Amino acid sequence: MDTHETELRQRVRDLCATWDYTPRCDSWAGGFEPEFSRELARRGLLARTWPKHLGGAEDSNVARLAITEELLRAGAPVSAHWVGERQIGPELIRLGTPELQEEFCPRLASAEYVFALGMSEPDAGSDLAAVRTTAVRDGDGWRLTGRKIWTSGAHRATHLYVLARTARTDDKHAGLTEFIVERTAPGVTVRPIIGMDGEHHFNEVTFDEVFTPDRWVIGQVGDGWSQVVGQLSFERGGPERFLSMYPLLKAVLDADGLLGAEDARRLRSLLARLMVLRTWARETALALDAGRSPIVEAATSKYLGNRFELDCIEFVRGLLPRCDADIHRMYSQAVLAGPKSGIRGGAAPVMLSIIAKGAK
Ligand SMILES: Cc1cc2nc3c(=O)[nH]c(=O)nc-3n(C[C@H](O)[C@H](O)[C@H](O)COP(=O)(O)OP(=O)(O)OC[C@H]3O[C@@H](n4cnc5c(N)ncnc54)[C@H](O)[C@@H]3O)c2cc1C
Known part of the structure; x- marks a missing residue:
């Protein structure tokens, strides 16, 4: 460093x-x-x-x-x-x-x-190219109609990123375009979806002939698929894929007399994996600095990071009877976030598929 x-x-x-x-x-x-x-x-x-x-x-x-x-x-x-x-x-x-x-x-x-990501739809999550939200030309702009789901933070966003279909072709990967839409534009409706943790994080966002200007198209009309695939490397390759539970691990590390010999051995093994993940994230950052779009590296980071985080939760579970209220609080947050981390930004089996295709 x-x-x-x-x-x-x-x-x-x-x-x-x-x-x-x-x-x-x-x-x-x-x-x-x-x-x-x-x-x-x-x-x-x-x-x-x-x-x-x-x-x-x-x-x-x-x-x-x-x-x-x-x-x-x-x-x-x-x-x-x-x-x-x-x-x-x-x-x-x-x-x-x-x-x-x-x-x-x-x-x-x-x-x-503040931005929220309008990619997923009720029938287009892992199969993102199946999006059905449409955008039709109207004067010096576009009219968007459709429905996005699981849109994190849309209720607090000033703007939405929206992947929409601008042309129908036999190839579903063609004819997609990336837009920016004002969250408060007429025709945008944001409805809360309350998570199992009781928090309002997700939303369903509907678009009813929402106007957005031509100048708010990102990149080329029709090139949305290749563009969004590149964007997903920024989304998947960062350290949030393996450090989102770290405050819990740190609280365990800082606690006096909590760990027995076997606990300490398991913790050392987790920390060794963490070092590998940090090195991998650094390699991904170096690839970005070199101008590459590290799609496979990012998918690998996301997949292994998810496995690591679930193992951290499992490790702390065994210590709970000896832990203080603060560790219990963070453990609850981690448990509720655990299932999300294998899905958001792309489900774990889809990451494996990207890695396998990249290894060919
Ligand atoms: C916490 C959280 C936040 C999110 N935030 C956003 C957001 O802000 N914006 C947004 O657009 N989306 C968001 N999402 C949605 C997320 O991107 C999708 O849930 C994800 O892409 C999976 O899509 P799906 O839910 O339609 O599941 P499906 O595509 O129906 O998949 C269900 C399961 O089937 C399996 N599967 C599907 N396809 C394959 C395949 N090809 N190979 C192997 N197995 C497969 C996987 O196990 C998968 O988990 C969020 C999700 C979560 C959990």
């Missing part, structure tokens, strides 16, 4: 040490605090990899990884900026027109805009 990364890590630690929040598991999905995200932006800790004129610092993905690892390690409330900074900004920088970049990226870099 170089001094630049160490310095960035320290800046995150300094902020987390003075910010008033309760560390939680799965904070990148469940810890929503826009003012914390904006403070990170003010301190130059968001959008590090983006061009300076778009609010970034032209830093490396490896440097960004140092920041995201620290935030997750601290269980900090980061979900307000997570989707926008992780994948929408980078997607616009990769494919958007200069006008689109200038309209959105600085406001994403400052955490003013």
Whole structure:
């Protein structure tokens, strides 16, 4: 680790040490605090990899990884900026027109805009190319009609990313287009879906002839499939796929006299796996820095990260009779988040399929 990364890590630690929040598991999905995200932006800790004129610092993905690892390690409330900074900004920088970049990226870099992802539909999840939401040309824009489901955070978002069908062809991978839609545009309805944890995280979002301007098309009309596949590497390859339970593991590590000899052995084995996953995430960041779209690396990280997180929960389960209330609180969060992590961003068997195809 170089001094630049160490310095960035320290800046995150300094902020987390003075910010008033309760560390939680799965904070990148469940810890929503826009003012914390904006403070990170003010301190130059968001959008590090983006061009300076778009609010970034032209830093490396490896440097960004140092920041995201620290935030997750601290269980900090980061979900307000997570989707926008992780994948929408980078997607616009990769494919958007200069006008689109200038309209959105600085406001994403400052955490003013909050994005939700409108990909999945009732019959299009693992088979994302089956989306049926349509977009039809109307003057200088498009009219969108359809239904998205499991849209995390749509009720708090300012904007929605929407994958929609702009042409019908025999090849379902053709004729898809990526759009930005204002969440409060006439015709957008956001209905809550309450999770088994009692939290309002998911939504169903319907679009009834919703107008969005032509300039809010991302990339090329009809190229949505190849574009979204590239975007998913940003979504799947980051450390949130194996560090979302870390606050629980850290609480166990910090507890005095909790571990017997066999517990300590199992913990060492988990920590060894964690080091492998961190190395893998670094390789993925290096691939991004080299301009590659690391689709297979990201799927591997997501798959192995999910297995690791489930094993962490299993490990802590055996310690529970000797644990304090804080560990019990985080354990409950981890257990409820456990089933989600193998599904969101792509189900585990689908990750295996991508890895197997990549190994051919
Ligand atoms: C916590 C959470 C947050 C989410 N947030 C969002 C969001 O913000 N935006 C969004 O668009 N979506 C979101 N999703 C939806 C998520 O991306 C989909 O649930 C996921 O892609 C699976 O799609 P599905 O639910 O339609 O399951 P299905 O596609 O019906 O799959 C069901 C199961 O069948 C198996 N399966 C399916 N296809 C294959 C295959 N080809 N090979 C092998 N096995 C297969 C898998 O085991 C899979 O788990 C979220 C989901 C969760 C759990």
